[in-house]
Every structure is written in structure tokens, then in C-alpha cells.
Amino acid sequence: MKYDILIVGVGGQGVVLASRLLALAAMKAGFHVSTAETIGMSQREGSVSSHIRIGDKVSGSLIPIGQADLLLGLEPAETVRNLPFLKEGGKVLVNTHAIPPASRPPGSPEYDPAALLSFLRAYYPDILCSDFTELADKVGTYRAANVAMLGAAAGARVLPFQEEILKAVLDAEIPEKYRAVNDAAFERARKCIRSVSGT
Amino acid sequence: MSLLTDKKLLMGNEAIALGAMEAGVQVVTGYPGTPSTEALETIARYANRCGIYTEWSSNEKVALETAAGAAYSGAKALVTMKQVGLNVASDPLMSLSYIGVKGALVLLVADDPGPHSSQTEQDTRAFGHFANIPVLDPATPQEAYELTKLAFELSHEFEIPIILRTTTRVSHSCGDVVVEAAEPVPVEAIEEGFVKDRRWTIFPKLTAERHPWLESVQEKLSERFSELSFNSVAGSGKIGIIASGVSALYVKEAIEAVRGFEELFTLFRVGTVYPFPEKAALSFLKGIDRLLVAEELDPYLEEQALQLIGKAHLPVDVYGKKNGFFPVSGEYNVDIVIDSLNRALAAYGESLRLSHASPAVSREKLPPLPIRAPALCAGCMHRAVFYAFKQAAKQLKKESQTDTIFSGDIGCYTLGNAYPLNMVDTCLCMGAGISLAGGLYHTNPKTKQVAFIGDSTFFHSGIPAVINAVYNGANITLAVLDNRTTAMTGHQPHPGVGITALGNVSKAIDIADVVRSCGVEYVKIVNTVDPDSLESCIKAAKEAMNFNGPSVLVFKGKCVGITKPDKYYKINPEACTGCGFCIKELGCPVINLDGDKPVIQDNCSGCGLCAQICPSEAICIGGVKL
Ligand code: SF4
Ligand code: SF4
Numbered sequence A: 001m002k003y004d005i006l007i008v009g010v011g012g013q014g015v016v017l018a019s020r021l022l023a024l025a026a027m028k029a030g031f032h033v034s035t036a037e038t039i040g041m042s043q044r045e046g047s048v049s050s051h052i053r054i055g056d057k058v059s060g061s062l063i064p065i066g067q068a069d070l071l072l073g074l075e076p077a078e079t080v081r082n083l084p085f086l087k088e089g090g091k092v093l094v095n096t097h098a099i100p101p102a103s104r105p106p107g108s109p110e111y112d113p114a115a116l117l118s119f120l121r122a123y124y125p126d127i128l129c130s131d132f133t134e135l136a137d138k139v140g141t142y143r144a145a146n147v148a149m150l151g152a153a154a155g156a157r158v159l160p161f162q163e164e165i166l167k168a169v170l171d172a173e174i175p176e177k178y179r180a181v182n183d184a185a186f187e188r189a190r191k192c193i194r195s196v197s198g199t
Numbered sequence B: 001m002s003l004l005t006d007k008k009l010l011m012g013n014e015a016i017a018l019g020a021m022e023a024g025v026q027v028v029t030g031y032p033g034t035p036s037t038e039a040l041e042t043i044a045r046y047a048n049r050c051g052i053y054t055e056w057s058s059n060e061k062v063a064l065e066t067a068a069g070a071a072y073s074g075a076k077a078l079v080t081m082k083q084v085g086l087n088v089a090s091d092p093l094m095s096l097s098y099i100g101v102k103g104a105l106v107l108l109v110a111d112d113p114g115p116h117s118s119q120t121e122q123d124t125r126a127f128g129h130f131a132n133i134p135v136l137d138p139a140t141p142q143e144a145y146e147l148t149k150l151a152f153e154l155s156h157e158f159e160i161p162i163i164l165r166t167t168t169r170v171s172h173s174c175g176d177v178v179v180e181a182a183e184p185v186p187v188e189a190i191e192e193g194f195v196k197d198r199r200w201t202i203f204p205k206l207t208a209e210r211h212p213w214l215e216s217v218q219e220k221l222s223e224r225f226s227e228l229s230f231n232s233v234a235g236s237g238k239i240g241i242i243a244s245g246v247s248a249l250y251v252k253e254a255i256e257a258v259r260g261f262e263e264l265f266t267l268f269r270v271g272t273v274y275p276f277p278e279k280a281a282l283s284f285l286k287g288i289d290r291l292l293v294a295e296e297l298d299p300y301l302e303e304q305a306l307q308l309i310g311k312a313h314l315p316v317d318v319y320g321k322k323n324g325f326f327p328v329s330g331e332y333n334v335d336i337v338i339d340s341l342n343r344a345l346a347a348y349g350e351s352l353r354l355s356h357a358s359p360a361v362s363r364e365k366l367p368p369l370p371i372r373a374p375a376l377c378a379g380c381m382h383r384a385v386f387y388a389f390k391q392a393a394k395q396l397k398k399e400s401q402t403d404t405i406f407s408g409d410i411g412c413y414t415l416g417n418a419y420p421l422n423m424v425d426t427c428l429c430m431g432a433g434i435s436l437a438g439g440l441y442h443t444n445p446k447t448k449q450v451a452f453i454g455d456s457t458f459f460h461s462g463i464p465a466v467i468n469a470v471y472n473g474a475n476i477t478l479a480v481l482d483n484r485t486t487a488m489t490g491h492q493p494h495p496g497v498g499i500t501a502l503g504n505v506s507k508a509i510d511i512a513d514v515v516r517s518c519g520v521e522y523v524k525i526v527n528t529v530d531p532d533s534l535e536s537c538i539k540a541a542k543e544a545m546n547f548n549g550p551s552v553l554v555f556k557g558k559c560v561g562i563t564k565p566d567k568y569y570k571i572n573p574e575a576c577t578g579c580g581f582c583i584k585e586l587g588c589p590v591i592n593l594d595g596d597k598p599v600i601q602d603n604c605s606g607c608g609l610c611a612q613i614c615p616s617e618a619i620c621i622g623g624v625k626l
Helices: A015-028 A076-081 A113-123 A132-139 A142-155 A163-173 A176-197 B012-022 B038-050 B060-072 B083-088 B090-099 B124-131 B141-158 B204-226 B245-256 B278-286 B300-311 B334-347 B381-400 B412-417 B432-443 B455-471 B511-517 B534-546 B581-586 B609-613
Strands: A002-010 A032-039 A047-055 A068-073 A086-095 A128-130 B006-011 B027-030 B053-056 B076-082 B104-111 B162-167 B173-179 B232-235 B239-244 B265-270 B272-274 B290-294 B317-319 B404-407 B448-454 B476-482 B522-527 B551-556 B568-571 B591-594 B597-600 B619-623
Touching: A002 A015, A002 A076, A015 A032, A015 A047, A015 A142, A015 A163, A015 B006, A015 B173, A047 A076, A068 A076, A068 A142, A076 A086, A076 A113, A086 A113, A086 A142, A128 A176, A132 A142, A132 A176, A142 A163, A142 A176, A163 A176, B006 B012, B006 B141, B012 B038, B012 B104, B012 B141, B012 B162, B012 B173, B027 B038, B027 B060, B038 B053, B038 B076, B053 B060, B060 B076, B060 B083, B060 B090, B060 B104, B076 B083, B083 B090, B083 B104, B083 B124, B090 B124, B090 B204, B104 B124, B104 B141, B124 B162, B124 B272, B124 B300, B141 B162, B141 B173, B141 B204, B162 B245, B204 B278, B239 B245, B239 B278, B239 B300, B245 B265, B245 B290, B245 B334, B265 B278, B278 B300, B290 B300, B290 B334, B300 B317, B317 B334, B381 B404, B381 B412, B381 B448, B381 B476, B381 B534, B381 B581, B381 B609, B404 B432, B412 B448, B432 B448, B432 B455, B432 B476, B448 B455, B455 B476, B455 B511, B476 B511, B476 B534, B511 B522, B511 B551, B522 B534, B534 B551, B534 B609, B568 B597, B581 B591, B581 B609, B609 B619
Parallel strands: A002 A068, A068 A086, A086 A128, B027 B053, B027 B076, B076 B104, B104 B162, B239 B265, B239 B290, B290 B317, B404 B448, B448 B476, B476 B551, B522 B551
Antiparallel strands: A002 A047, A032 A047, A032 B173, B006 B173, B232 B265, B568 B619, B591 B597
């Protein structure tokens, strides 16, 4: 077994925490795991991606181009940026909540999230997307969008382990005072994706 | 030693920390530097419980010397830094190799191919070679853990410091690691202590005596390394590949997709890179007729292999960086390694090609995407200071036709170079901004020199440069941006904060007092925290720039990463004229255009800088955050 997941987003969205939760769940499910974060100079507002490689054996921590089985995009532009990592027929889950870039140096292209979302749909018609930031905000805090996306991935059955395992990791890793809202975001996203994807 | 084995998800740096504690490390020193920082931070979490002396030192030279003192006393010591930090520590290191150590001394030095957050792409393997210090080169967190333990053993046995060299992809990747002890246990007390002996005092005579010993250690270690399983051979083909560190994993992944690869290739993975394990390498080289060398950064393994091939008169062709088959710079990955291996295979007429996975969407097909350039954080105090100096310089230009040159430094304030501030004209290395400004002063008498430095960097290597400016009459203005932390590497304390690595309260060193005692006559402290501080910052900047002689301003603020905002600003769309001044002037990441008028997003830090520059008074405090 070999399963490569790429989580991408913008600094401050919790990409690294989400990848840690997935890695711990994969370990709990008995696999080897390797993760690598690619974080630039910018501590905030910069592009962030995390590679998670799960399998019976794993090699380098970076997923080669065209090999990711699943792309979890916490932000539309970052999802598009990382699309070349996804393999043909790979699964994409996108948060439609756009975060415009911090500053706009002269010559930087305009940001048109709607155009990017339709670009995504053209290549991956069965893409699953929703405003997970809004969903998380409704159950308590926009900060739980990362955990909502994990719930959605579980609901869409695109993870290589049982959702109960992920749930247990979530309960063990998330500090008590944030647990309730994260649980709620996870559950809400899990259920609503299941109804959309019909699984 | 505990017999319990446990599997943990560990970052490479955490694995190194656990390995060091298992090896019984007693003293740990370092200076923060990405990607090495988490190793010391992890040990700091256990330090009190386990009785490990742990400190953030003021710079890497001091860290290494402190660790060396501990090792002279029979302690097991670890010192951590990044590759550019090793340059700072190189002075003691070059002599230390002659002196040797008791106890054990291991240097964790993290290289940064890519580079993701560094000024150089230098290769510590070459530094080890240069300094005659053995170098271990792990590929995974598991190997990092095991090689750390080996490093302590070897250092103790051979009485020589050992470098554990990692790269970003090892230090910062996480993997499942089988560790021997579930939890670190208290370390042994340092029993022997320092014993006076002439061996601890370097002197030409001693150096002459020790040099043959130093050379003989290299030979002995090369022999020992040849027997270790960290240097492994896989496959039996005539196409040989040699690789170390994470590059070896990329090669493995690239060739594993080839049917029957075991009969085609022989892969020699080197985990102990210096001194080169010649015996093991020779037996590998004798079984192949071509050698492909896959390694990031310097052609280190390539040179070692070439020497050996020449020495042993072997009929092996070598394909590496020196003849253009592999890139000489940048970080590698599986795709780069596949391309390079294919180039080499094609060059000698082999028909086999390794194949890439084909993505559904290639990079060329992507629509234009917004650039997310690195920027100062929302509400960062540096933005206000840079902006104030920009205004002051404009006024100076108007009044006396004087241009100003701004010298930056390493750290967050390098980001002052970003659009639209454009406030960094030079940046070289830690502490260099002040000395550079001095050099510019002596050669550009018609311009004004302003140097920026952060608080941690001031203590790291700024002080000698201040002394030099005073002593040699460099008429510069220095702005110390004191944000009460070492922000870029993740908020470590420093001597100005008055908190130690373990969180204990300690004597805080006052920056203004230090520069006064260095002889600076014009020293002022400026507060950047007030919501209407911009005007006073501009005024202070101007005054200091007009002072004849070295002048220092210590700007006091707080990094937004360690404070919680208690207010946030918003733009009143009625009052806003859409002039765009707030966006074009400041580059605060949370002010964005929404249609033709700007809006401030939720994550405003409430610094109030934008409110102070809006010509229409359209920006005001929006409420109190919960
Ligand atoms: S007050 Fe203005 S400049 Fe300061 S963080 Fe908020 S939006 Fe940015
Ligand atoms: S500077 Fe003031 S008036 Fe001009 S766009 Fe910004 S908020 Fe509006």
C-alpha cells in the first residue's frame, strides 16, 4: 500500500496541524509515514504545503510530481498552484474560501477565485468543494476549517484508514478547550460531504 | 538503558534530541537557526526533569566554546546551529579539532539546500573535511536518531568533536521512529570535572604534536566507517549509484519503479561521509563500470569517488555535477534525480530510461496565480520603524539633497526589502549591517548611513560593530528594532529579554546601556507601541540622522507573534476616498482591495499604523475583540 496526501493552504490556516493529525492516524492504522512541510520565509500569509506519505514502506518525504492520491486544498489559489502534484484520477477537496495575497507587487496577477474554481472543476469534475471556513465559523471558529476538511475527507471516504482512528487522534491531540468546536466542525463537514458525494 | 521500545511520530530534530538524551547528553548549547532550532527546544522541555544544562547562547562561537568547556570537563555536550552559524563557530572549531575533547562533543549543523531560509547553500560535509571533523549524514528521522547516538559514542571513543549534518528535509520532516526509551531519563552527574593538563592550551608546539594524531584519527575512523551498516550496498548491477542523505532516498524511489532494478543498478548509500569509508567504497567501485553520483550541494562524494578511482586505477566512468549531469545548486527531489539519471544513462548509450509519473495538469497549463511574497506580519513594529525612516529620509533629501543608504540585517527585518517599503539596500550576514554602513560612510561621504538590526542579532554580533563605528569615527545611525524575541526562528529568548532557554528569569541586558558604554553619545529609546507613535518615530529618526557622530535609536515594541491584539481597526467606507494610500505605502497583509475601496480583514493586529497615515481619517478602531 502507498498513499500520498498533499495538504496546501496559506500560513495560519493550520496546514501543519492537519498533516500531523493525518500522520498520527496513519501510524495508528499500522502504516509507515513521512511528512515534509514546505514553508517559505513568510511566517504568515505565505503559501504552505505539507506532504504526507503513507505506506507499507516510505521513501523520501517529498511527493513527486503527478503522484499524490489526494489533494486537500484549504484555499483555492494554493490548490491550483499544487495541482501538478496530483495524479491522474486523484481526488481533490477544496475550501472555496479565498484569501487574497498580502501585498500586490507590481506585475502580480489579479486574483480571481471563481475562475480558479472553474478551472479546477474542468480538470476534476468530481471535485468536492465547500466553504469550510464558513462552516467552521458557524460551529464556533473559522480557525477550525482545517479540521472541517479532515472531516470532509473522512466523510468522502478518501482516506486510507478508518475515520474512527482519525477521530481518536483528534480527541487525543487537540487541547481540551478547543476540542468541542473542532469535533463539531469535523462532524458537520463529514455529514454534509457525505450527502453531497452520495457515499 | 531501557529495554522498552516505542514508536513515535518525530520530526528529524526531535529524533536528534531524543537520541542525544538517550546517549546521556549533559550540556546543550546553541543559537537558533532554521532548520536546526527544534533540537535544542525539544531538549529544553526535558532539561529540568533530566538534569541537562541547556542554554541559548548569544552566538554560535560562544555556544561551541561553552560546549567545549563542558566536554573538557568530561561531560557529553551537544551544540546546535545552522550552516551559516558554523561559519561563526569556525574559529574555535578549527583549533578544537587539534585539541580534541574528553567526554563527548557533537555539533548538529543543519544545511538548507533550496535554500528555504538561508543566505547560502554551503555544504557542511565539505566543512568537516576542511576542519578534519568527522561528519555523519542521516537520511530520515530514524537514521538521525541512530546516528546521533553513534556520534556521541565515536566522539567519546576517539576524543574528537563529531558533526551530525542534516538538511532541511531531514531536520524538518516527520516520520515514525522506533525509539529505545519511551521517555528520556535523568542523566548522570558529571563526575570527573576539569583536570588541568597542558593538552587544553593550544600552542604552536602542541599543534605540531597533535597534527599527526588528528590525521591518524581520520584513517582509523575511515576503517571503522567501512564496517558500519549506515553505509550500505543494494543491488548487483553494473550501473553504480552513490548517494548520501535524503538524495539516497530520491534515488531509491526513482529506480524502484524499474523492473529488475536489482540486476541493473548497485546503490551505495553513504551515511558516514567524512572521513570517507574507503574500504567499503572500493569494494563497491570494483563491481561496477559506471558511477552516477546523486548528492545535493557540493560534489563531495563525487570528489571522494574520483580520487579513489584514480588511486586504484579503476575503469569506472563518473557522471555527476562536474560534467554537468546533475544540478550544482538547489534542493533535489525525485523528479530532478530522474532527469539527471536519464541524462547520464543516455550519455553512455544505455536505452533504459526512468519514467516520471504524469500529472493530469502540468505546471504550464495552470492559469496565472497570485504571488504570495514574504511580508512583514500585520501590525509588525518593524513596519512602523521602516516607514518612519522612509519619511525622515525623504525630508532629509528635500532639505539638504542628502540621499540615505539603508543597511539591513538577517532576520525578520530583511523583509523590509519587500514592496512597497523597499527599505533594505544591503544585507550580508548577522551583524554586518552596522559594519557595512561604516564602510559605506567612509566611501560615500555625501550620503547618510542608516543600519537596522534586531535585538537578538545585536547580541549575536552587533556589539563589536558598534564599537568599531565609534572607535573609527563612522558617522552612522543605528536603529535597533527590539521586538523582545528572536522572531524569525520561532520566538526564542535572548540576553535582552531576561529569560533563559528554560524559561527562568535572568539578568536582562539593556541595549541602550550597552551602546552607551561602547561610547555612543547619542542614544535614545523610542516607543513604537502607542497607536499614535508614528510621528514620534519620524521625529526621532530625523534627529538621529542629523546628529554628527554615531547615533543609536532603540525602538521598543513587541513581536505580534507573542502578543494578543486587544483592538482592531476598520475602514469607514463613507469617509474613505479610495486613494489607496494605505495599501500602496505600507504593505500590511490584512489590508486588501475590495472593489475600489480597501477593507481590513479579521486578523488585524491593531497597531494603528494605517490609521495614522490615512489622509481622510477613514480608519478607526473597530471594536474590542473577544
Ligand atoms: S492597524 Fe492597520 S497597519 Fe496595523 S495591523 Fe491593522 S490593518 Fe495593519
Ligand atoms: S488611505 Fe484612507 S482614504 Fe485612502 S484608501 Fe486607505 S482608507 Fe481610504
